[in-house]
Amino acid sequence: MKKKILISGNEAMGEAAIRAGCKFYAGYPITPQNELTAYMASELPKRGGIFIQSESELAAINMVYGASASGVRAMTSSSSPGISLKQEGISYISGAQLPAVAINVMRAGPGLGNIWPAQSDYFQATKGGGHGDYHMIVLAPWSVQESYGLTRLAFELADRYRAMAMILSDGILGQMMEPLEFDDEEPMPALIAKPWALTGAQGREPNIVKSLSIRFGDVEKHNLVLQKNFSRIMAKEQRFEASYLEGARAVVVAYGSMARITQAAVVNLRRQGKRVGLFRPISLWPFPAKELARLSKKIKKFLVVEMSYGQMVEDVRLSVCPGARVGFYGRSGGGVPTQKQVEREMLKVLTNNKYA
Amino acid sequence: MPKNYKRPGSLYDTAAHYCPGCGHGILHRMVAQAIDELGVREKTIAIAPVGCAVVAYDYWQFDCAEAAHGRALAVATAIKRCQPDKLVFTYQGDGDLAAIGTAETIHAANRGENLSVIFVNNAVYGMTGGQMAPTTLLSQKTATTPLGRDVKLSGYPLKISEMLALLDGVYSVERVSVSNPKEAMNAQRAIKQAFENQLQGKGFSIVEVLSMCPTYWYKTPQESLKWVDEIMSKYFVLGKLK
Numbered sequence: 001m002k003k004k005i006l007i008s009g010n011e012a013m014g015e016a017a018i019r020a021g022c023k024f025y026a027g028y029p030i031t032p033q034n035e036l037t038a039y040m041a042s043e044l045p046k047r048g049g050i051f052i053q054s055e056s057e058l059a060a061i062n063m064v065y066g067a068s069a070s071g072v073r074a075m076t077s078s079s080s081p082g083i084s085l086k087q088e089g090i091s092y093i094s095g096a097q098l099p100a101v102a103i104n105v106m107r108a109g110p111g112l113g114n115i116w117p118a119q120s121d122y123f124q125a126t127k128g129g130g131h132g133d134y135h136m137i138v139l140a141p142w143s144v145q146e147s148y149g150l151t152r153l154a155f156e157l158a159d160r161y162r163a164m165a166m167i168l169s170d171g172i173l174g175q176m177m178e179p180l181e182f183d184d185e186e187p188m189p190a191l192i193a194k195p196w197a198l199t200g201a202q203g204r205e206p207n208i209v210k211s212l213s214i215r216f217g218d219v220e221k222h223n224l225v226l227q228k229n230f231s232r233i234m235a236k237e238q239r240f241e242a243s244y245l246e247g248a249r250a251v252v253v254a255y256g257s258m259a260r261i262t263q264a265a266v267v268n269l270r271r272q273g274k275r276v277g278l279f280r281p282i283s284l285w286p287f288p289a290k291e292l293a294r295l296s297k298k299i300k301k302f303l304v305v306e307m308s309y310g311q312m313v314e315d316v317r318l319s320v321c322p323g324a325r326v327g328f329y330g331r332s333g334g335g336v337p338t339q340k341q342v343e344r345e346m347l348k349v350l351t352n353n354k355y356a
Numbered sequence: 357m358p359k360n361y362k363r364p365g366s367l368y369d370t371a372a373h374y375c376p377g378c379g380h381g382i383l384h385r386m387v388a389q390a391i392d393e394l395g396v397r398e399k400t401i402a403i404a405p406v407g408c409a410v411v412a413y414d415y416w417q418f419d420c421a422e423a424a425h426g427r428a429l430a431v432a433t434a435i436k437r438c439q440p441d442k443l444v445f446t447y448q449g450d451g452d453l454a455a456i457g458t459a460e461t462i463h464a465a466n467r468g469e470n471l472s473v474i475f476v477n478n479a480v481y482g483m484t485g486g487q488m489a490p491t492t493l494l495s496q497k498t499a500t501t502p503l504g505r506d507v508k509l510s511g512y513p514l515k516i517s518e519m520l521a522l523l524d525g526v527y528s529v530e531r532v533s534v535s536n537p538k539e540a541m542n543a544q545r546a547i548k549q550a551f552e553n554q555l556q557g558k559g560f561s562i563v564e565v566l567s568m569c570p571t572y573w574y575k576t577p578q579e580s581l582k583w584v585d586e587i588m589s590k591y592f593v594l595g596k597l598k
């Protein structure tokens with residue numbers, strides 16, 4: 001049965017996790033994601049799961065490691081400074097090939113920064129904030145509805161690829177309330193066999209969940225296995241949404257809540273007859289490079305708008321074909337580019353011959 | 357008295373990589389023996405530490421997780437909560453449990469997690485080359501206390517078991533040693549008891565074992581046994597703390 005409720009982004013991600021079969025959550029208080037932790041505290045135990053308020057972010061992510069090693073769908077959430085603390089655990093989870101989900105409701109940094117929204121953890125999320133060669137699958141919703149849908153998808157992909165998946169939300173999306181529609185009877189993503197899980201060595205050889213190999217050469221071999229998996233993800237899981245491309249002469253690239261603001265700017269400029277389009281990466285890793293490359297064969301002017309001083313723009317520049325020009329506009333530290341500012345920057349790109 | 361000189365079934369038939377006179381080999385066997393006696397090998401999940409015993413899973417024949425340095429009790433907490441019917445224990449050294457993992461240790465204990473902890477105190481970081489541990493004795497020479505541990509610079513050896521015994525959430529705390537046959541038999545009993553406590557749902561049990569590291573004590577195996585009996589156990593007093 002279809003259900004429609006009014007809910008915040010933070011709570012929608014909690015609800016989605018529970019409906020996706022998440023049976024373990026550990027978290028530590030930090031603003032602006034506290035509603036999610038509180039939601040899990042009140043809902044998860046009622047619905048057959050385990051909630052733990054951990055003593056630290058380090059403990060939370062390592063509890064997720066333990067739960068996932070048990071074969072259970074597990075999640076943690078935090079906001080930027082807390083996600084920094086989790087990087088060690090994320091590296092170990094990736095090294096041990098454990099499926100797990102983490103949510104980052106981004107706020108301004110560096111350091112303690114403040115609790116205002118930002119998108120300045122893009123590098124950390126997509127390039128590997130912890131040590132070693134690894135990637136997380138990183139999904140960026142732009143609405144409460146999509147926060148729900150992508151959280152569900154994150155569990156599915158984490159299990160499928162035995163990898164860490166992260167939802168990169170932000171303070172706006174987490175706090176904002178919007179209508180959410182979902183199917184009350186939709187079953188959770190099918191459980192898959194986890195023969196590697198630690199469940200007691202009954203009638204089988206012991207299982208070991210680890211990332212260490214002392215013998216020279218073994219870690220290199222292990223890395224090649226991981227890389228093969230990452231290549232598979234890169235080939236199959238690039239997600240994006242492109243709109244207003246009809247006759248477009250310039251395209252703005254933005255994700256998350258920045259894409260929401262940018263869409264309003266694009267709509268307004270289109271109304272004035274300006275030929276601008278919108279390209280919204282939904283998977284930030286793998287970055288939708290293929291589609292952007294294809295697009296840049298025809299369209300040569302790009303503008304990237306971020307709530308950071310230029311992070312995703314590097315991936316856009318790496319993706320487009322030679323001859324395409326990529327401009328950038330960003331504010332951060334809690335500053336959010338306004339619709340007017342985005343329009344102004346788009347017009348600059350449209351009219352600037354340097355971009356022709 | 358029944359005698360058992362057989363290799364426990366929970367222990368692989370393989371040579372250990374530990375230095376001559378190291379306490380880890382003895383302790384691995386004791387853990388395996390206790391698990392055999394309780395008949396729980398097929399429902400045991402161990403958490404191996406970071407340190408010399410990181411590859412404990414090469415010796416134990418049951419499921420095992422490796423944890424990041426200090427995080428064993430966070431990992432164990434989740435495994436046990438997800439699978440309350442399993443025997444879940446951590447095997448941790450002094451640096452792991454009482455330095456980098458202090459918060460995880462205290463909070464798992466304080467939550468009263470139904471877990472067993474084998475805490476191997478050998479007063480030094482072995483794996484990394486003999487640096488000062490939180491439990492290094494005063495005036496003990498290590499790679500990072502070349503003139504001996506100085507209380508003014510590094511404080512006192514940490515009595516974390518005494519601290520844990522103060523917590524309401526903790527069921528049992530005991531300090532034992534493997535430095536002579538009498539104490540070793542007592543250690544074997546204490547380890548089995550810690551597992552039994554968990555199987556009976558009694559809560560958090562920790563067994564601190566004073567163990568030898570001849571290599572970084574710069575002593576022979578025989579001298580090391582004597583050092584535990586005559587020096588180390590004077591500061592870390594053996595017995596039931598709770």
Ligand code: SF4
Nearest residue numbers: 374375378408482569
């Ligand atoms: S360095 Fe010490 S603790 Fe490590 S194996 Fe050798 S004797 Fe044992």
